[in-house]
Amino acid sequence: MEEQIEHKGILWGTNKRVAQYHIDRFEEFIAQSPERIKQLCTNDDGRLKHIARAEHFDKNFIDIIYKTAHAARKMGKLPGNSFLSSLFPYKAAMNFFKQPSSRTLLSFYRAEGILGMDRININDITTSSQYKGESDSDSLRTTSSYFDVVVARHPSINFDLLGVYVAEMCSRDFRYINAGSGPGEHPTQGLLDVYTISESFGGNLDHKVIAFVGDCLRGRTIHSLAKIMSIYEGTEIYFVAPEELQIDPETERYVKEKGVVIHKETGSLKDIAPLTDIVYMTRIQNEHGGDGEYNPKFIFDQRILDSMREDAIEMHPLPKREEIAPELDISKDPRIMHWREMRNGMWTRVAILSYLFGVDEQIREVSDRMDAAIKK
Numbered sequence: 001m002e003e004q005i006e007h008k009g010i011l012w013g014t015n016k017r018v019a020q021y022h023i024d025r026f027e028e029f030i031a032q033s034p035e036r037i038k039q040l041c042t043n044d045d046g047r048l049k050h051i052a053r054a055e056h057f058d059k060n061f062i063d064i065i066y067k068t069a070h071a072a073r074k075m076g077k078l079p080g081n082s083f084l085s086s087l088f089p090y091k092a093a094m095n096f097f098k099q100p101s102s103r104t105l106l107s108f109y110r111a112e113g114i115l116g117m118d119r120i121n122i123n124d125i126t127t128s129s130q131y132k133g134e135s136d137s138d139s140l141r142t143t144s145s146y147f148d149v150v151v152a153r154h155p156s157i158n159f160d161l162l163g164v165y166v167a168e169m170c171s172r173d174f175r176y177i178n179a180g181s182g183p184g185e186h187p188t189q190g191l192l193d194v195y196t197i198s199e200s201f202g203g204n205l206d207h208k209v210i211a212f213v214g215d216c217l218r219g220r221t222i223h224s225l226a227k228i229m230s231i232y233e234g235t236e237i238y239f240v241a242p243e244e245l246q247i248d249p250e251t252e253r254y255v256k257e258k259g260v261v262i263h264k265e266t267g268s269l270k271d272i273a274p275l276t277d278i279v280y281m282t283r284i285q286n287e288h289g290g291d292g293e294y295n296p297k298f299i300f301d302q303r304i305l306d307s308m309r310e311d312a313i314e315m316h317p318l319p320k321r322e323e324i325a326p327e328l329d330i331s332k333d334p335r336i337m338h339w340r341e342m343r344n345g346m347w348t349r350v351a352i353l354s355y356l357f358g359v360d361e362q363i364r365e366v367s368d369r370m371d372a373a374i375k376k
């Protein structure tokens with residue numbers, strides 16, 4: 001087997017000339033202005049057609065996702081209600097995961113099922129043509145031929161745009177969802193996190209003080225959520241991490257430009273937690289290097305929880321390791337959100353898929369009508 005040619009963490013096939021052709025084109029593609037890239041991810045009517053980066057979201061979109069997730073969840077609780085599962089009998093989804101995943105993969109798989117979609121997971125590349133030298137872009141293009149939406153996770157930070165690049169190349173219309181691009185972005189996790197925050201604070205996302213703790217450098221969930229929170233008024237962010245895992249320059253520049261007040265803290269979490277509305281914990285992302293050892297001064301334990309305000313919350317995208325003290329696993333404290341975030345993830349993904357295929361309004365309307373009928 002000839003070796004795959006890798007560039008920017010993406011596989012371009014085994015042939016030098018073919019690989020170089022696409023590498024050059026992709027480089028040109030990603031060098032376009034952020035405005036142009038956003039335009040390529042947006043339909044003529046202003047609605048997003050791909051979910052690639054958190055910087056493409058605005059208040060209106062987040063509000064739609066929030067309200068649709070809420071409506072779908074309410075309907076999902078009605079036994080015997082087949083409205084949601086009747087929505088997409090002819091749509092099919094491919095979950096293309098080249099990096100490990102439990103929550104994101106399972107919640108997308110379930111969300112697609114809830115909406116009645118046909119779906120398949122590709123998460124073992126030894127069974128795919130990549131083993132035979134097929135490039136990442138050809139794999140995406142191939143899979144997109146059979147599916148209406150491709151949900152992709154990949155170790156490369158540039159994979160957020162590979163799906164958009166491929167979509168631009170082919171004439172067939174398909175939707176691309178970035179389910180985690182290396183240490184870069186995880187926009188759908190950002191959406192489920194903001195849904196969780198919104199639910200916890202009665203829909204009010206302004207003037208929130210949030211502490212991101214752990215691996216701010218490579219924590220893609222931090223990058224996406226920080227960008228989303230920068231949309232709202234008066235956001236203040238503490239990045240609580242050792243020097244070498246402090247926030248990456250790109251995210252820092254982005255949120256600062258949006259007017260977010262930021263503090264880079266290398267001290268102890270115990271001094272910051274009482275000042276916050278949200279403490280957002282993360283593990284050390286040692287699959288990208290390093291030993292993964294967690295500094296005890298950033299551990300979230302009962303003492304930290306006790307120091308937080310009554311209406312503040314703790315979050316974590318999971319998987320968690322030693323950064324959350326195990327005693328908290330048996331705590332019923334309603335401020336601990338990490339398990340709830342996971343359920344929210346499934347409904348947020350139902351909302352994202354229904355938005356991409358234009359049935360979100362229908363879901364909200366049917367839910368409102370049901371509410372009105374129940375109240376009568």
Ligand code: NCD
Pocket residue numbers: 103104180186189220221282283317318319
């Ligand atoms: C996160 C991820 O993959 O970035 N997990 C998730 O999707 N819920 C966080 C992590 O792996 O630490």
